[in-house]
Amino acid sequence: MALLDPAILPDLTNAPNHMANAVAPDPPFTVEHGDELQQRLTAWLAK
Template structure:
């Protein structure tokens, strides 16, 4: 997403793209997101799914992923296995979290679609 405000250019993208392109990242106002593993109800390979999640959620596997993309490993136990050169490039580096916008999941669960509908109505004016 690109936006221009006079002489200031704003760009939002997943930080891995900037990292791969060797662009400097300005972390001010980052919006951290989380991913979750789920097993669909009625899955025919439920045992395999549990095994995979066990593997993927293990600290060493999470740390290994940081060698390829600069995503935070998601568990503090994994940091011990991360290459020491990597943490300064992660979104969870202390300096990067100073002005992070933390999502308020309780608000969105309570309000549902109402804020989006209000925003869409405002845009239509």
């Protein structure tokens, strides 16, 4: 982040102030429930 223009920092999704509210990835959960989650997402997007 040190090499970036500070003026664009608030617009970045991985800016430090945005990371406080970020959802942490959980690979074991995704492996266990990935198919169901994909089906639910696809159904939701089709609405």
